[in-house]
Amino acid sequence: MSNELIDFTLVSVALLAIGIYGLSVKRNAIRMLFAVEIIINAANLNMVAFGRFLPHSGGQTLALFSIAIAAAEVAVGLSLIIVAYRMYNNIDIADFRSLKG
Amino acid sequence: MADAAFLALSVITIGSAIAALELRSLIYGSIALMGTPGGVAGFFLLLDSPFVAMFQIAVYVGSIAVLILFTVMLVKRELIFKKVEDRRRKFAGIGLMLVFMLSLGAVIMDSGIKTITTDEPAVDFRDIGADFLTYYWPALILMGLILAGSVIGALILARREDITDEQRAN
Numbered sequence: 276m277s278n279e280l281i282d283f284t285l286v287s288v289a290l291l292a293i294g295i296y297g298l299s300v301k302r303n304a305i306r307m308l309f310a311v312e313i314i315i316n317a318a319n320l321n322m323v324a325f326g327r328f329l330p331h332s333g334g335q336t337l338a339l340f341s342i343a344i345a346a347a348e349v350a351v352g353l354s355l356i357i358v359a360y361r362m363y364n365n366i367d368i369a370d371f372r373s374l375k376g
Numbered sequence: 377m378a379d380a381a382f383l384a385l386s387v388i389t390i391g392s393a394i395a396a397l398e399l400r401s402l403i404y405g406s407i408a409l410m411g412t413p414g415g416v417a418g419f420f421l422l423l424d425s426p427f428v429a430m431f432q433i434a435v436y437v438g439s440i441a442v443l444i445l446f447t448v449m450l451v452k453r454e455l456i457f458k459k460v461e462d463r464r465r466k467f468a469g470i471g472l473m474l475v476f477m478l479s480l481g482a483v484i485m486d487s488g489i490k491t492i493t494t495d496e497p498a499v500d501f502r503d504i505g506a507d508f509l510t511y512y513w514p515a516l517i518l519m520g521l522i523l524a525g526s527v528i529g530a531l532i533l534a535r536r537e538d539i540t541d542e543q544r545a546n
Contacts, residue, residue: 277379288480289390293394297397299472306405313412316436328493336512339504342428342431343435347527350443350530354529355533357450357533364452367460
């Protein structure tokens, strides 16, 4: 195998940093969901990479679980965004003030 | 050293992640988001785990991206193109990203995983199936229940009670 573990890990770090940038800068709720997706992908990449280099089947198994849970998270998150959009007529998270103390 | 396929995949993955966050239109952004899971699926193929790669393509590129695309289409047109962010916050975010990337990258480069290589054969996907049905079976059932619960919850959340049946017919 010509690719080393560190290459995959560095790509994963880059994806994680981009996701953190999106979560901290964007105020659009859908874009924040994009950022969460990017972070989850970085985590999955790390799990499969470490599972390949150990080698152990646990990494792939955990990645499969993680992908399935991410699908559930997106379904609930998008429906929450739709409900909030109906209530506030906007998807800017600065407008979602009902829970603000 | 990384080969050409790896470099191409990393350009696709990271580039589409940046494009998804920075493109002006949310629709183009959500189409660009398909590139990130697709690129990660390519990495999974490079890591000799084709089963996870196919699962990733089916779930992310097949369903999640389409779900996001339809949600974006439900939103008003001017909100799709509106970009609200102040510049100071953006520069602070870019600084945070660079600091995070460099510090974590330095920690990883300095750690012992730089020397890890493997010549052992890849894990067979039959082992994953056996794992799922033996050691992980309670987790598998729990995951199915969580998926069913989340889909039902999403449907209940997104339902509109203010529309009567006569309005629905029109």
